[in-house]
Amino acid sequence: MIRIRNPRRPTDFMKYAVICPDGASDWPIAALGQRTPFQAARLPNLSRLAREGLVGRTLHVPAGMDNGSDICVMSLIGFDPARYHTGRAPLEARSLGVDLGPDDIAVRCNTVTVEHGVMVDYSAGHIRTEESRPLLEALQAALGTDEVRFHPGVQYRHLLVLRRPDGLQAECTPPHNITGREVAAYLPQGPDGGFLRDLMERSIPVFADHPANEARRRRGEGLATQIWLWGYGRRPSLPAFREVYGVSGALISAVDLLRSLAMYLGLDVLQVPGITGFTDTNYAGKGQFAVEALERHDLVFVHIEAPDECGHIGDHARKIESLERIDAEVIGRLAESAHAKRGELRLLVCPDHPTPCALKTHATEPVPFLAWGPGVPAAGLEYHEADARRSPCEVAPGHALMDRFLKGDWRNP
Incomplete structure (x- = not known):
């Protein structure tokens, strides 16, 4: 397969996977011993990648804007909402x-x-x-x-x-x-x-x-x-992702908002059977389709709505369950693929916003991110909110995270 040379990559064959567990970040919960769902869940893959990679924090809500997923996901995918956002419904x-x-x-x-x-x-x-x-x-x-x-x-x-x-x-x-x-x-x-x-x-x-x-x-x-x-x-005007970042991409999501945004950006929207936008979604299918997408594209963006929905209904147990399934069936499959590709895959895990179970809606707060793979320094932290707060790595504004991830530039400005 012919690759377009991109000076941002450590090699000409670097691939990228971005996983967004929507609304996964949370507050400490008394029933969990003052731990968050990220801390209480059994997440062996994320724990290993965090120790080998970089944990930091970023805020995807520009000053003066709402903390809706339409704004936060646009930021996470690398576009400034203050410049490009015209409303949620036109994106859907x-x-x-x-x-x-x-x-x-x-x-x-x-x-x-x-x-x-x-x-x-x-x-x-x-x-x-x-x-x-x-x-x-x-x-x-x-x-x-x-x-x-x-x-x-x-x-x-x-x-x-x-x-x-x-x-x-x-x-x-x-x-x-x-x-x-x-x-x-x-x-x-x-x-x-x-x-x-x-x-x-x-x-x-x-x-x-x-x-x-x-x-x-x-x-x-x-x-x-x-x-x-x-x-x-009204209808937004967005440049193509490839024009801005120099890589081709695909997106996996059950949510119209994400799928429409991908279409506006010229990303390939993948049709995964059995994905629902809730806890009964096809996690394994998302993981498998993500791995297969990287055979045809430079980057795959995997969005999982379940943690956000659990936050909105205040169900921390189901939120933990959804995180464990994401770890096993999405992160795990991509990590296996990275091993098979011998270091040619870079991963980014980042929620768009917190949806605390106690609040039952979004919070305008920084979220923890995890970067792993070639060009990413190892910091030895765990992937949860507390370690993200004590990490020296903070990316601001939030829409700059995608550029730094693709470039492998983790120096604090």
Whole structure:
């Protein structure tokens, strides 16, 4: 296979793997003896790589910006959100096959569970895609127009596209930030807030007696009581990853946000069977596809959503389980591949943001990263939040981490 020569690489055949355990970083938990899930989990592969590599910290939230995954993942993948970010929903649109025009505004549309005015579940009980799709189709039939179009997505994550040449002005709150709270104080506000609130209210009778909800009710599962609108924006303009970094790449993720971002960046989006964006995902499949992707690409980016979802529901036990499976079935497979390639693979492990189980939403704090492989100095630390804080290596701003990883430049500025 012919390789394009890249002066950043220690050899002409260097390969790169970036693993993002979304929301994995956490706070000490009393039930775990004041340890974090990273500290409590059994992670033999990460522990070995940490001792042989470099542990540091970085913050993927630029000053004045929100700590959403749309911003943090854009930073982790090496692009400055302050320059390129236009909103979450437009980043998700492309993987749904939705081509946004110049007058279009994409709005994130969750199916949620609101009971007695309280946000019970931002995901409607992690509703299955085959159940949420007919709900969105019914919504389009009832409320859709040439200017208002609902597009089904994956599980609870859907899209509303508005044709509004004059734009949209509203202050919206992500539903995962208000679990257990009364929603009245968090409804869309601003000049166009009433328009969004009206759509949300009109979704309630559409969903109320829908067969998909009736089936969930019979099984004792949470109902999708309405939609929640947030995260809007226009189509972004992003350069190709290869133009910026000089390497080809592929991405593995079950989440539309990541898949669309990859498409905008010209990365190959891999279709892995059985990946779900939750704890029942196909971890082994992600690991195997990542190894195989490196036969065709210079870099593979593997995103695993499960730890973040566990943080949002406050379940540290399942978060630990997801980390252990990532270690065994994703990190382990890539580490085996690195051994087989005799040192021609460099690894980076880094969450996009913390999702502490006690908080049940994102925290604007630095996250620990682990770099390992050729050109990476050995620091002898463990991979968890406490050792990352005492490490002398801090990368700022966060979007510079990708460049330093590819160059093998770990000198503190």
